[in-house]
Structures are given as structure tokens and as C-alpha cells.
Amino acid sequence: MNAPDTGPTTRDRILNAAERLFAQRGYYGVTIRQITREAGVDVALASYYFGPKADLFRAVLERRAEELHGAILASIDAVEKRAGDRPPGVESLIRAFAQPSIDRLVRGGEGWRDYIHMMAGLYSSQQSEFLVAMNDMYTPAMRRVMELIRLSIPTASERSVTLSFYMLLTAVISIYSETVGLERLSNGTIHPTDFDAILDHLAPFFAAGFHRMASV
Amino acid sequence: MNAPDTGPTTRDRILNAAERLFAQRGYYGVTIRQITREAGVDVALASYYFGPKADLFRAVLERRAEELHGAILASIDAVEKRAGDRPPGVESLIRAFAQPSIDRLVRGGEGWRDYIHMMAGLYSSQQSEFLVAMNDMYTPAMRRVMELIRLSIPTASERSVTLSFYMLLTAVISIYSETVGLERLSNGTIHPTDFDAILDHLAPFFAAGFHRMASV
């Protein structure tokens, strides 16, 4: 068994091509025909496997969601365990939240990079149908981080932690998208792909913000 | 002179419609025919006034850039003057940077709201041609804020201030886009349109971050 197979399934070839193109140009910027052309399969196969275009988009979103979300939860659990019976520090929680995505972005291969770019592009779009779907996939992990931050800074109100976390979230996601913004802002001295260095800055930076708003 | 005219110019009607639609669905999500239909004018007039679609998009971007950028610079100058000969505080610089956009977003009418939504959507997109163009329009103001922050926190390295400012920038822009993210994160208790309240949180939050990274 396990004959030398010819690579990914047709279904997966379509998903891979869709992932890459949606990441580059967004939902409306990509046509079914471009996707199937890139995948090297007949146009009709997209409808055959996924139905309408919106369902294909959702399928791409869902394919890797469970693994990434699970990894984030596991990462948070690990930080919790390491902290013993005290609540873990805010900075380590931020790292735990962002690290799994960065790992996959940097070391997970093309597919993961495309997936994360695609999510980052989606998050700041106005297409609330998809946005809400994606948000829901990662809600438990986000809720968990906010809970633990509240335990770590008991004097901070729920509202304050939510607002602060939202700002953290938007910054993290913008970094995932690797836009040219950072490169231009720094005159080319900081590269948007230096994720590890960026996270080393981001974590204490935002942790300070959370603590500053402890009494609000 | 100045006969009772029939409202905006045809040119401006097209720009207004384009602004509104691009803000909602992005560059690829909008067709010239939708724009001209919304504007109530013939399809050919889009090409007549602006040439290809990309040039129309750029025209929308440019129309309000000078005014907003000027207002941001003026806002920074005002804070500087108020501070006398000492460098202004980081928190007031953050407010000065964000306030003009928020003013127009909340109190500038539909056109300004659409324009700012459109910019926010563009910023997190991967369409670097437009993104770079927009970035350049607002570079002087961003440079100025970073300079003044460095004067306010002389021990912070240029690299540190650039990274911190980038995170501020991404958060501010995400807030401008009024996505459903914040509303869902807070279970509906925080409304994405409460810009003044959000800015009251954001300013001290990020100021603390800047100061925390003073020695890096």
C-alpha cells in the first residue's frame, strides 16, 4: 500500500491555490477561474467540490483553523502550567497567544503563510460575514487570554482588559500581514519578516499598557 | 452668478460614489458600472474623467489627503505650542495624531467617514501599489510624531520608537475601520463607534508602552 502518489488531492490543490490567491488579493480580487487555473484543474471542479465561491472561501478558512486554534490553547495552557498556582504574567500570555501563529508563519511552509496572510487581510476588511465566521473560530482562545490577564491584574475592569486586548489583537494581526508599512516607516531598517524580534518588542510594550490601565 | 446649482459636479458625484463603495467592498469588490450607477451618471463618464479604474481609486485617495494631513500637522503643532519649550508628552502626541481623523470620522459627514473607512481597509490589504501611495501622503505627519516622541523620551532608540509607533498606527487604523471585532469581543458592551471613549483608553495605554521601552 501507499503507492507513490502524485502529490495533493485535487480538492487540496484547489484549496492551496485558493489560499494563495485569496491571501494576495482578497475575496473579490480572485476568480474561480484563476484559482482552478493555478491549481491546474478544470474550472468546473471548484463548483463540484465546494459549490459557490463563498463556500470555497469558507472551506479555506476552516481547513487550518482547528489546528492553529488548538495550538494557541495549548500554548496558553503551557504558560499556565509553568506559572504554577499563581496566574501567569501578562507578557508571557501575550507571547503564548502570538507565538503559534508566528511559528507557522515563519516555519510552517507556504501554505501556512498564505493562510495567515489571508486571515490578516480578512480581519481588517468590511466583509462581516466571513469576518464573524473567522472570529468565532478563535474566540475561545481570545476569551481565555483575557480571563487570565484579569486574574493577573485583578484591579483592571473587564472593559479595560477588553479594550486593551483588542488593541493588542489588531497590532498582532497587522504584523502577521507583513505589509510594507513597517518597512517604509523605518526606512528599510526593520524588516516585516523579523517576527521574532518584533514579538520581543511587542510583548513588553503591550504588557506595560495593560498594567498602566490596571485601575480603570 | 452662482445660480442655484444642482448639487455636486458630475466629477464629484463619481468620486463620492466610488468613495462609498470602495470603503464597503475594497478595490476589487467594486465595478465601474456600480459606481456610475450609484452616482446616477453614464458608465463612460468614469473613464472620461479619470481614465482606468486604478486612477479613479487614486483620485479618491488623493481628494481628501491634503486636508486631513494638514489638519494632523496643525494638531501636532498646537500640542507643541501648548507645551512651551519642553517637548510635549507622549499621550498628548498620540491624541494629537489621532484626533483629526476621529473628528472627521464622527462629525465630518458621510464623505469623510467613507474616506477613512476606505483608507483603513486599504492599509491592511496586500495591494502595495495603493498602499505605498497612501503611506507617502501621510509620512510627514508620522515622521513628526516619531521625532517628538524621541525628544520626549530621549533614552529610547530610534528603532524602538519606530516599532512602538507602528503598533500604535495599526491599532488606530483598525479602530477607524469600525469592524465588528471589538463589538463581538466585548459581547456587545463596547460599541466600535465610541471613538472618544476608545481614544481615552488608547492614549494612556500606548503612552505607557512607549515609556516602558525607553531603555531599548
Next chain:
DNA sequence: GCATTTACTCAACGATCGTGTAAATATTTT
């Protein structure tokens, strides 16, 4: 008044879109 420029309409171009359908081929199940 006439000529030229400007503003706009109308119709059409070739290209591409998303999505079906019917037939052909490949694979699996019986």
C-alpha cells in the same frame, strides 16, 4: 456668427465572470 473646446450619451467591443449540464473516464463496491 462661427469655430473650437468641453460635457455627456449611446452602443458596442472582446474578454471574462460564476455556474450549470451532459458525457466520458476512473475508481470502488458488489
Next chain:
DNA sequence: AAAATATTTACACGATCGTTGAGTAAATGC
């Protein structure tokens, strides 16, 4: 091996896309 199912191909559909060019009406310059 036969039957049933799954996959793939080829093709066509009506619709819409961005853009152009020819023609009309109004404003402007002389």
C-alpha cells in the same frame, strides 16, 4: 466481471466586466 459511484472533461449559458469611439448638445473663445 458487472454494477455503482466518484471524478473529470468539454462546452455552453447569460451576465457582467472595463474601455473605446462615434455622435450630440452646451459652453467658450474669437
